[in-house]
Amino acid sequence: MNVEHNTVSLGEFEFDCGETIPDLEITYEAYGEFDGDNAVLVCHALTGSAHVAGRDRVDSADQARAWWDDIVGPGKAIDTTEYYVVCANVPGSCYGSTGPKSENPETGEPYGTDFPPVTVTDWTEAQRALLDELGIPHLHAVVGGSVGGMNVIEWAKRHPDHVDRIVPIAAAARLDTQCLSLDAIARRAITTDPNWNQGHYYGEDQDPPSDGLALARQLGHVMYLSKASMERRFGRRAAGRDAVRTFPTDAAGAFFPYRDVESYLDYNAEKFTERFDANSYLYLTRAMDNYDLAAGFESDADALAAFDGDALVMSFTADWHFTTQQAEALADSLRAADANVAHHVIDSDHGHDAFLVEPDNVGPPLADFLDAGVDGNAVTDSVVEDSQESNFAPVHNSLFSQ
Numbered sequence: 535m536n537v538e539h540n541t542v543s544l545g546e547f548e549f550d551c552g553e554t555i556p557d558l559e560i561t562y563e564a565y566g567e568f569d570g571d572n573a574v575l576v577c578h579a580l581t582g583s584a585h586v587a588g589r590d591r592v593d594s595a596d597q598a599r600a601w602w603d604d605i606v607g608p609g610k611a612i613d614t615t616e617y618y619v620v621c622a623n624v625p626g627s628c629y630g631s632t633g634p635k636s637e638n639p640e641t642g643e644p645y646g647t648d649f650p651p652v653t654v655t656d657w658t659e660a661q662r663a664l665l666d667e668l669g670i671p672h673l674h675a676v677v678g679g680s681v682g683g684m685n686v687i688e689w690a691k692r693h694p695d696h697v698d699r700i701v702p703i704a705a706a707a708r709l710d711t712q713c714l715s716l717d718a719i720a721r722r723a724i725t726t727d728p729n730w731n732q733g734h735y736y737g738e739d740q741d742p743p744s745d746g747l748a749l750a751r752q753l754g755h756v757m758y759l760s761k762a763s764m765e766r767r768f769g770r771r772a773a774g775r776d777a778v779r780t781f782p783t784d785a786a787g788a789f790f791p792y793r794d795v796e797s798y799l800d801y802n803a804e805k806f807t808e809r810f811d812a813n814s815y816l817y818l819t820r821a822m823d824n825y826d827l828a829a830g831f832e833s834d835a836d837a838l839a840a841f842d843g844d845a846l847v848m849s850f851t852a853d854w855h856f857t858t859q860q861a862e863a864l865a866d867s868l869r870a871a872d873a874n875v876a877h878h879v880i881d882s883d884h885g886h887d888a889f890l891v892e893p894d895n896v897g898p899p900l901a902d903f904l905d906a907g908v909d910g911n912a913v914t915d916s917v918v919e920d921s922q923e924s925n926f927a928p929v930h931n932s933l934f935s936q
């Protein structure tokens with residue numbers, strides 16, 4: 535697979551908030567050959583990177599490495615022998631693009647929390663500027679999951695003439711209140727860690743706020759799983775004898791079992807603190823929380839009114855972070871905007887991260903949609919019940935199925 539891995543300087547960048555930095559660098563990866571009209575932009579999720587595919591390419595255990603390798607590659611759903619696939623690390627992140635841990639050229643020190651607040655709009659405009667730099671005026675499609683799906687719909691809102699097809703997966707026009715509250719608690723875990731130091735913890739003699747970041751991630755990780763899958767996978771059982779608690783407990787606490795689910799969350803949180811920057815976690819969760827498709831317009835449909843391409847909205851039945859009903863509301867707004875829309879509901883009990891780990895379910899409709907739009911063979915359009923009390927099961931999925 536032909537892969538470019540580069541960091542480009544986009545020069546002075548004005549953020550949505552009005553602040554500027556003298557130079558925004560964007561790290562991106564591109565796969566395949568550009569033929570003028572085959573570009574597909576992939577938008578990564580909260581803690582993802584530009585490294586969307588090619589698991590064997592670098593020796594790293596980082597979970598953000600090749601995070602959609604089952605979906606992107608030669609002969610895969612986003613076929614790199616057919617499409618020129620670009621994925622860029624978003625501003626504010628910590629995987630190469632400029633963010634809080636980058637050096638502020640004015641001080642020679644890391645920006646820390648002097649870095650301007652970032653929004654999903656900033657990510658979209660940075661991607662637009664990157665594509666200009668790469669000589670790509672028009673996109674065949676923009677695809678992304680989770681907050682990457684918000685990034686996708688922001689493309690349809692801001693650059694409706696620059697993209698033919700959009701695929702927001704496990705996404706919504708805005709986060710619900712429960713998720714906002716969990717994100718706020720997660721940020722509090724970071725900012726109350728004594729090592730956080732108002733976001734200036736990058737000195738050689740300083741430790742990062744790893745305890746706060748680990749807690750924040752554990753809250754996030756629970757949001758990405760479902761009640762049923764956690765029950766099935768861990769139940770109430772105690773962790774194996776080899777499991778090691780990663781934080782101290784008291785003598786009374788040691789009387790009770792260290793549970794398998796705790797071990798799982800602890801292990802993954804520790805791994806996460808090795809790969810992600812706490813300030814970036816603050817910045818990117820705020821961008822996600824702040825996102826509101828209707829901002830500046832009367833409604834979501836108004837915000838999307840200029841987009842008349844094809845849209846494949848994909849959702850998962852057990853995703854409570856971005857529910858199937860929120861996805862249906864987004865699909866309805868796209869329908870009202872006269873786009874060709876299919877809402878493909880995947881019956882899965884994995885939860886939100888199903889978009890990362892169920893390539894057999896995600897791949898076929900995605901591949902067929904990229905090829906033929908909403909008329910693609912594996913693309914279905916499900917009717918979703920309106921009620922908050924429903925179990926989100928699709929009533930039928932026949933409109934576009936064979």
Ligand SMILES: CC(=O)SCCNC(=O)CCNC(=O)[C@H](O)C(C)(C)COP(=O)(O)OP(=O)(O)OC[C@H]1O[C@@H](n2cnc3c(N)ncnc32)[C@H](O)[C@@H]1OP(=O)(O)O
Pocket residue numbers: 578579580581582583597598601755758777794795797798799801802887890891
């Ligand atoms: C674009 C992006 O989204 S990049 C970020 C990717 N997503 C995340 O990081 C979200 C949180 N992570 C996850 O949900 C998962 O790790 C995923 C989605 C990345 C992968 O899911 P799966 O393939 O099902 O992995 P699974 O959850 O089984 O295991 C994850 C790790 O926990 C370990 N683990 C599993 N059970 C236990 C347990 N009881 N105790 C301790 N560790 C455990 C596994 O050995 C594995 O370790 P490894 O990463 O060192 O190989």
Ligand SMILES: N[C@@H](CCO)C(=O)O
Pocket residue numbers: 579580581582680681758887
């Ligand atoms: N688990 C994914 C999706 C979060 O929305 C991530 O960490 O990026």
